[in-house]
Each structure stands twice: as structure tokens, then as C-alpha cells.
Amino acid sequence: MKWNRLSRRESMVAVTFLLPSTIGFALFYLIPFGMGLVYSVLDHTVGGSFVGLSNYQELLSSGSFRKAVSNTFWFTAVNVPVMLMLSLGIALMLNRNLYLRRFLRMAYVLPLVVPVASVVMVWQVLFDWNGSLNAWMHAAGLEQVDWMKSAWARVVVSVFYLWKHIGYNIILFLAGLQSIPRDYYETADLEGAGKWYQCYGITLVYLTPTMVFVVLMSIMNTFKIFRETYLIAGDYPHDSIYTLQHYMNNMFLAMDVQKLSAAATLMVIGIYIIVAMLLRLEKRYTHFME
Amino acid sequence: MKKKGFIRNLSVTLLMACIGLMILSPIVITFTNSFMTEHEIQGNYGLVGKMPVVTPGEPDVFVNLKLIPDWLSFEQYGSVLLETPTYLFMLWNSVAMVVAIIAGQTIVSALAAYAFAKLRFKGREKWFRVYLMTMLMPFQVTLVPNYIIADKLRLMNTAGAIILPGIFAAFGVFMLRQFMLSIPYALVEAAQMDGAGHYRIFYRIMLPLMKPGIAALIVLLFVDYWNMVEQPLIFLEDSFKQPLSLYLSRIHKDAQGIGFAASLIYMTPMVLLFLYAESYFIEGIQMSGIKG
Numbered sequence: 001m002k003w004n005r006l007s008r009r010e011s012m013v014a015v016t017f018l019l020p021s022t023i024g025f026a027l028f029y030l031i032p033f034g035m036g037l038v039y040s041v042l043d044h045t046v047g048g049s050f051v052g053l054s055n056y057q058e059l060l061s062s063g064s065f066r067k068a069v070s071n072t073f074w075f076t077a078v079n080v081p082v083m084l085m086l087s088l089g090i091a092l093m094l095n096r097n098l099y100l101r102r103f104l105r106m107a108y109v110l111p112l113v114v115p116v117a118s119v120v121m122v123w124q125v126l127f128d129w130n131g132s133l134n135a136w137m138h139a140a141g142l143e144q145v146d147w148m149k150s151a152w153a154r155v156v157v158s159v160f161y162l163w164k165h166i167g168y169n170i171i172l173f174l175a176g177l178q179s180i181p182r183d184y185y186e187t188a189d190l191e192g193a194g195k196w197y198q199c200y201g202i203t204l205v206y207l208t209p210t211m212v213f214v215v216l217m218s219i220m221n222t223f224k225i226f227r228e229t230y231l232i233a234g235d236y237p238h239d240s241i242y243t244l245q246h247y248m249n250n251m252f253l254a255m256d257v258q259k260l261s262a263a264a265t266l267m268v269i270g271i272y273i274i275v276a277m278l279l280r281l282e283k284r285y286t287h288f289m290e
Numbered sequence: 291m292k293k294k295g296f297i298r299n300l301s302v303t304l305l306m307a308c309i310g311l312m313i314l315s316p317i318v319i320t321f322t323n324s325f326m327t328e329h330e331i332q333g334n335y336g337l338v339g340k341m342p343v344v345t346p347g348e349p350d351v352f353v354n355l356k357l358i359p360d361w362l363s364f365e366q367y368g369s370v371l372l373e374t375p376t377y378l379f380m381l382w383n384s385v386a387m388v389v390a391i392i393a394g395q396t397i398v399s400a401l402a403a404y405a406f407a408k409l410r411f412k413g414r415e416k417w418f419r420v421y422l423m424t425m426l427m428p429f430q431v432t433l434v435p436n437y438i439i440a441d442k443l444r445l446m447n448t449a450g451a452i453i454l455p456g457i458f459a460a461f462g463v464f465m466l467r468q469f470m471l472s473i474p475y476a477l478v479e480a481a482q483m484d485g486a487g488h489y490r491i492f493y494r495i496m497l498p499l500m501k502p503g504i505a506a507l508i509v510l511l512f513v514d515y516w517n518m519v520e521q522p523l524i525f526l527e528d529s530f531k532q533p534l535s536l537y538l539s540r541i542h543k544d545a546q547g548i549g550f551a552a553s554l555i556y557m558t559p560m561v562l563l564f565l566y567a568e569s570y571f572i573e574g575i576q577m578s579g580i581k582g
């Protein structure tokens with residue numbers, strides 16, 4: 001009885017603590033999300049009638065939507081594994097007793113705080129048709145490449161993505177590495193386990209939760225690559241880097257609310273599935289640790 | 291044995307330093323190039339964005355990437371700071387919006403995070419998961435409804451359309467909750483024994499203990515919102531209301547000369563803040579990686 005009254009009182013207190021956040025959160029995030037869901041099954045925003053899934057049908061048959069989805073998918077499918085391996089490799093090396101360790105860590109993290117807009121100029125100087133990279137290729141006797149206006153644009157954006165976000169993941173991995181107890185390695189040493197086996201059997205196993213988080217954050221960041229792409233290539237980038245966000249942005253500018261809402265809903269479902277799968281995967285790999 | 295370790299260590303260091311220098315190079319190039327004269331910039335990079343006229347027999351022309359300026363000149367800084375009032379205007383816009391968002395989100399999030407971390411109420415986990423999901427959504431997902439809401443609230447084309455959604459973003463709640471979970475609950479119980487209510491506990495005990503978490507949040511928010519592009523692009527029509535991040539994306543076409551100096555001025559607050567609060571920043575990232 002007493003417990004009940006106490007917890008009810010605590011709930012009342014909780015409401016007052018949560019109220020400011022929840023009001024704003026509902027107004028600017030939840031309600032918009034619900035509205036989007038509703039718009040996606042109506043034929044007009046104002047005074048529309050229910051049209052079932054026809055907006056989705058139309059969306060799925062649209063060529064530019066498919067292109068955007070496939071670009072977004074491949075960008076994520078290629079870059080996340082590359083990011084995972086590179087950042088883990090660098091973190092493993094930084095975890096040794098290196099000279100200049102603090103300085104090195106700082107160098108890798110610094111791009112994260114540098115605003116994208118302020119390095120766009122350097123990027124243009126490097127990757128322009130007349131740019132430095134082409135000058136070097138030319139000097140080496142190679143063919144000039146139109147980096148931003150060919151399928152190579154994908155590579156350029158990938159490099160930008162890796163450059164910008166690798167520091168974040170390195171820090172996460174360094175923290176994960178530091179949290180593995182030293183005794184494990186000492187025991188393994190005593191039992192004669194080799195360095196590679198230790199890396200595989202101890203380090204990687206205990207890094208699984210960190211890895212899941214890194215993968216999650218990397219996926220989210222590939223979804224947010226629009227900012228970078230927009231700054232380098234503008235509203236109409238080359239076909240190969242036309243992402244879902246470009247599509248949604250253009251639908252917005254074209255005032256095609258129905259298609260935009262349907263696309264947004266599909267994207268949310270996609271993100272939800274990825275998150276659920278990753279969390280399940282993590283559970284399966286880590287349950288034996290406890 | 292020892293010697294072998296030394297050589298190995300040195301070679302790994304060298305390799306890492308090479309990669310590190312490559313990563314730093316865009317920042318270094320921006321820094322050194324910002325001291326070139328307008329004339330030198332045009333001479334070096336005037337070709338960017340132009341298709342070359344190919345004359346048979348003539349050698350191809352390329353951009354001339356130079357690290358060291360011919361001589362040290364503050365010409366670009368002069369034109370940015372003294373002759374381009376728009377620039378200062380937009381810098382001020384950036385500062386004002388970012389400060390408002392940081393102040394608002396920190397206060398609102400700290401309160402909500404206390405409820406999620408230390409109070410028991412029905413549906414706590416589920417509600418928190420909703421926050422988490424929205425945190426991961428790209429901005430475009432709620433674009434249209436947000437536009438309509440901003441319109442209804444008469445916020446279109448005002449800084450409020452950027453600031454208010456920023457204040458109520460879920461990221462701060464998520465981060466501060468993670469941090470508060472690491473503060474033992476026994477502390478709350480002990481304070482309750484002494485007759486303190488939750489408001490008092492929050493204000494007198496939690497807030498002082500949360501200083502590192504709040505500092506980390508401020509740095510991370512600063513990084514994110516100093517960088518914003520999408521929101522002002524949609525919600526602010528008048529260019530004199532926009533933040534500097536948008537201006538910089540246009541500058542390269544109209545006024546290449548001041549590009550590097552403007553870029554450097556724009557990144558300097560972030561870099562200084564990072565160097566000053568590096569340990570908080572790193573701690574903040576690590577905290578967001580700890581599962582609650």
C-alpha cells in the first residue's frame with residue numbers, strides 16, 4: 001500500500017521533470033511524425049481522402065526514388081564495413097605505447113569538430129577537373145578524371161565520410177579496448193596463446209558491444225551524408241551520389257508532400273529494422289559473457 | 291628484445307603520423323592559404339569549376355596547390371572582417387542560434403534525463419525508446435509537418451524555427467541520462483533520508499555532479515549546430531538571417547579570395563574549444579557509447 005502511494009507520488013514528480021521536454025518533443029518530433037504517416041495515405045494534404053497505399057505504389061515505381069534507395073543502400077553497405085575495419089585497425093595501433101600518442105589521437109579526431117563548410121574549398125581544389133589530384137595523375141602519365149561528375153563522385157564522398165567520422169569511432173574503440181581486463185591477456189600468455197589468437201579470441205569478442213554501437217552510429221552517419229554532399233555538389237549532384245535525402249529534399253521543393261511522406265515512412269521502417277537486427281545480434285554474441 | 295620493440299614502435303608511430311598528417315592536411319592547407327593575397331589565390335585556384343580551353347599543342351593547365359604563400363598577407367582577413375558586413379552578420383546569426391539551442395537543450399534535457407535515470411514511473415523504458423528512435427532519424431523525415439508547424443506558430447523565416455526544434459532534440463536527454471546512470475542511486479536515497487525532495491536533490495546534488503557530462507554535451511552540441519546546413523536552408527529564406535555555414539557554401543563561386551580566411555575564422559572557435567576541452571569531448575563520446 002505504502003509502496004503504491006510512494007510510486008504514485010514519484011510519478012507525479014517525474015511528470016513535472018519531463019513536462020517541458022515532452023511538450024516540445026511532441027510538438028516538433030512526434031506530432032510531425034504522425035502527420036507524415038497520415039499524409040502518406042491521403043491524396044491531398046488539405047481535405048484529402050484516404051487512398052490506401054497508392055502513394056507508396058507510385059513511389060516504388062518512380063525511377064529516381066529507386067536510384068536514391070539503391071545509392072543510399074550501397075553507400076552504407078560499402079562504407080560501414082570499410083569504416084569499421086579502418087577505425088578498429090587504427091585504434092589497435094594507437095592502443096600500443098606509441099610516441100606522440102596524444103597528438104596522434106588528436107589529429108584523427110580533429111576533423112569531427114571542423115565544420116564541413118570550411119573545408120569544402122580544399123576539397124574542391126583537390127577534386128576539381130583542373131584540380132590537384134588530376135595534376136598529379138597527369139604528371140604520373142594517367143588519364144584525367146572528372147571526379148565529381150562521374151561515378152568517381154561516390155569515392156570522393158566516401159573519402160569525405162571516412163575523413164570526417166573516423167575519429168569518433170576510433171575513440172569508441174579505444175574506450176572499448178581499455179575496458180578489457182589485462183588479466184585476460186596475461187592468462188592467455190601463460191597458457192601459450194599466440195598474439196593473433198589473443199586478438200581474435202579476446203579482443204574482438206569483448207569489443208562486440210562497442211562494434212555494434214560503432215556500426216549503428218556509422219549507419220546513422222551515412223544517412224546524414226547529405227550535408228557533405230550538398231556542400232560539395234549542390235542541389236543536383238551526379239547520379240551516383242543522389243541519395244534518399246536529395247530525393248526527399250527535391251520532393252519538398254516540388255511540394256510533392258505525398259511522395260515525401262511515403263518515402264519518409266519507408267525510411268523510418270528501414271532504420272527501425274536495422275536497429276532491431278543489430279540489437280538482437282549483439283544479444284546473441286554477448287549473452288555468454290555475463 | 292628491447293631494441294626490437296623500439297624499432298617496431300617507431301615504425302608504427304611513423305606510419306600513424308603519416309596517416310595523421312594526411313587527415314590534418316585540409317585543415318593545414320586552409321590555415322596557410324588564408325594568408326595569401328587575393329591575387330595569389332586567383333592565380334592558384336582561379337581554374338576551379340571552369341572547363342579548360344584545350345588548345346592542341348599547348349600543355350594542360352591545372353590548379354596550383356600551394357602550401358606556403360609567397361608572402362604573409364592579411365588582406366583576406368581584412369576583406370572578410372572589415373569590408374564584408376554580411377559575413378559578420380551571419381557569424382552573429384550562427385553564434386546566437388547555437389548559444390540559444392545549447393542553453394535550452396541543456397536545461398530541458400537535464401530535467402528529463404533525471405526523470406529517465408532516477409525516477410520510477412510507468413512506461414519509462416518505452417517512452418525513452420521513442421526518444422531514442424527519433425534521435426536516429428534524418429532531418430528530412432519530418433520535414434513537411436515541421437514546415438507546417440513552423441508556419442502555424444508563425445516561426446517561418448525566423449530563428450525560432452531553428453532554435454525551438456533544436457532545444458527539444460532527444461540527443462541531450464540521451465546523453466545526460468547515460469551520464470546520470472553512472473551516478474549511484476544510493477545518493478538519491480541518502481538525500482531522501484535527510485528529507486530532501488526530488489527538486490532539491492536535482493538542483494543541489496545531481497547538477498554539481500553532472501558538470502563533466504554537461505560540459506561534454508555542450509561541446510558536442512556546439513560541433514553539431516555550428517555545422518548545420520539543412521534546417522536553415524529550409525526555414526530561413528532571407529540570407530541575412532542565415533548562419534555562416536550556408537554563406538560559406540556559396541562563397542567559393544562569388545569570392546574565392548576570401549574563402550580560406552572565412553573558413554578559418556569559421557573553424558577556429560570549434561578547434562579552440564576542442565583543444566581546450568579535449569578530455570571532456572572524448573569522455574562525452576565514450577559516454578554515448580556506454581549502454582544504459
